[in-house]
Amino acid sequence: MKIVLATGNKGKLREFKQMCKDEVVGFTELLGEIEIIEDANSFKGNALIKARTIYEKLSKEYLVVSDDSGISVPLLGGEPDIYSARYAGVGATDKENLQKLINNIQAKGVERTPAYYTASIAIVSQHGEYVVHGWMHGEVITEAKGEKGFGYDPIFIPTGYQQTLGELDDEVKKGISHRAKALMLAKPIIEMLGRS
Numbered sequence: 001m002k003i004v005l006a007t008g009n010k011g012k013l014r015e016f017k018q019m020c021k022d023e024v025v026g027f028t029e030l031l032g033e034i035e036i037i038e039d040a041n042s043f044k045g046n047a048l049i050k051a052r053t054i055y056e057k058l059s060k061e062y063l064v065v066s067d068d069s070g071i072s073v074p075l076l077g078g079e080p081d082i083y084s085a086r087y088a089g090v091g092a093t094d095k096e097n098l099q100k101l102i103n104n105i106q107a108k109g110v111e112r113t114p115a116y117y118t119a120s121i122a123i124v125s126q127h128g129e130y131v132v133h134g135w136m137h138g139e140v141i142t143e144a145k146g147e148k149g150f151g152y153d154p155i156f157i158p159t160g161y162q163q164t165l166g167e168l169d170d171e172v173k174k175g176i177s178h179r180a181k182a183l184m185l186a187k188p189i190i191e192m193l194g195r196s
Contacts, residue, residue, distance in 0.1 A: 003190065004030065004058065006050040006066035015179065016065070027054045027064075043068040043082060043120035044131050051124040060126045063193055065186065069119040069179060071152045073140060076104055084151065094151050101152060102142045115140040115156060119178040121186045123193065130189050134181030149173070 003024045005013050017024045027034070036053050038046040050066035058064065070084030080087035080101065088096040105113060116137045123130040137159045144154035146166025154166030158176055165173060174180050 002062050003194075004054060004062050004064045006036075006054040006064050008033070012067055012179075016183070031057055038068070038082075041082065043070065043118050044122070044133070046082060047120040047122035047131060048124070048129065051122040051129075055124040063123065063125040063190065065190065066122050066124075067119060067179065067182070068122075069117065071101075071115055071117050071140070071156065073101070073105065073113060073115045075108055075110070075113040076101075079104070098144060098152055098155065101140070102144070102155065105140060106142050111143075112139050112141045112157075114138075117156070117178040119182040121179075121182045123186060123189055125193050127193050130186075132182050132185035132189070134178040134183070134185065136176060136178040136181070 004027050005016050005024055006027050007013060008026065008028055013024070013026045031054070034053070034057070036050050038049055040046045040049055046068040047066045050068065051064045054066070055062065055064040068082070070081055072078045072081045080097070084097065086092055086097075088100040114137070116135055119134045121132050138157050138161070140152070140155045141157060141164070142155070144166065145164045146154050148167065148170070149165045154164050156165050157163065158165065161168065
């Protein structure tokens with residue numbers, strides 16, 4: 001069974017290819033650019049929207065996998081949550097989103113506060129739909145540190161570590177990240193569906 005990743009994000013595609021022995025392609029290689037409106041009120045809902053949209057445009061021998069993820073800060077009522085990629089507005093850069101989060105935390109009079117990442121992975125095929133989740137807990141700080149990773153990584157310190165995700169090596173992140181945890185749960189489902 002051919003696996004299609006419903007993302008245009010090269011980082012996510014690379015990460016997924018490393019995990020799967022099967023051939024994995026990004027949907028743009030098969031369908032070109034497609035705008036997908038993610039208007040659900042949860043990571044699960046948005047992941048399913050992406051996977052269903054791409055699956056409906058392909059033939060039945062494809063298995064489509066999508067991911068929706070973001071960071072939540074309880075101090076801010078859970079923000080930015082599902083709006084993580086557009087927290088500072090539609091088309092905002094990672095740097096702009098990061099700075100808005102820092103500003104909002106500072107406005108609460110603190111320099112660090114608990115936070116967590118969520119990753120929701122949806123799998124859609126002719127055999128049905130499945131969704132798994134992974135979480136990574138830690139704290140966010142108001143000073144960006146490190147050049148590795150993307151998004152909010154330079155201000156997120158995972159529980160049990162002293163450095164931000166922007167400072168930690170990729171090998172460390174692969175073992176603790178929310179996406180890695182969700183991918184571990186998704187892998188046996190994908191393998192099972194591939195044999196069906």
